[in-house]
Amino acid sequence: MLADEQFMDRFFSKAEQEYCNSQSSHGEHYAARFAAKEAVVKAFSGFGIRIRLWDVEVVLDQLGVPRARVCDVLDNVDHEIKISISHSERESVGFAVVCMEESV
Template identity: 40%
Template sequence: MTPNLPQSVSGVGIDLLDIDRMKLAYQRHGEAFFQRVFTKQEIEFCSSKLNPFPSYAVRFAAKEAVFKALSQVGIRIVRWQDIEVTQSTDGVPALSVIGAEDYSYHLSMSHTTTLATAIVVIERNR
């Protein structure tokens, strides 16, 4: 059996977000905004933080970066919740993407007190 190995880079996406925009979205739309954009697991993780907004913002940036990377291969994900940012037991971020399982995802994300950023590289699996 041949291992399911990546073939080559198919797309790259990057996003930068002012964390205050996430706060503003919450002030305008409340929990409904988070429930529309984030999965239950993402909400539980972010809500467990003393200041949840950087965690929400960096995950939002990751989802935007996925949209951008997948658009380069003609895939349009419709629902925000089809993209989920997860973490391995050692804290490494990972992605789960419904509707684009033929790709491997590489995610890097970071935030300061004011900005959140994420970059996603996708590779088509053999």
């Protein structure tokens, strides 16, 4: 396995890889998703919750809106993640807001 393939398999799910590879500018789509993953990780760190980049998956909902989900790690934590991603030929940006249910 090539180093690039190892990187892709470590940081992107099969669904993310299939989506990005189906786009004409696949590098831009990978970069945007990576930026969104970083934003989600940093947003959760504000609550003292440590997740890793490969725990986050960026998917499109039925309307084509990007959504982030954290795989397995937060099954017992009530949370909502809102993301925004954008990219151009040379730049990508990801923004995330995490809302946590307050404990009573």
